[in-house]
Amino acid sequence: MAPSGSVVHCRAGRAGGWLWFGVRDVGRGIAPDDQALVFRRAWRDGGPTAEGDGQGLGLALVRQIAEAHGGTVSVASVPGHGASFVVWLPDRTADATAVPIAELRAMADPLWTVDAAS
DSSP states (O other): OOOTTOOOEEEEEEETTEEEEEEEOOSSOOOGGGTTGGGSTTEETTEEOOTTSOOSOHHHHHHHHHHHTTOEEEEEEOTTSOEEEEEEEEOTTSOTTOOOGGGGGGSOOTTTTSOTTO
């Protein structure tokens, strides 16, 4: 969760035969061991959701929708410096030389290069 009044970056683009859109905040970030867990249902902020905290379904639904369209979603984060979530969808207008989906996570996060001060 980003601090109140902080900047949230939203961007979109094309890279390696994929369309992407994403958001990046400058909040507390996500610990490396927790980054793969954020896409699980009922998981939030380091543990299962508590009563009254919502259902913890948002990122699980984002991942399911992206995968249903042949894409994926990635997370990049450094604790204390925020988090970035990018949805990758196949660019149906691109040629057949698109980067394989398995290699998307190895690509540089297009939002992580955004200057958090701007």
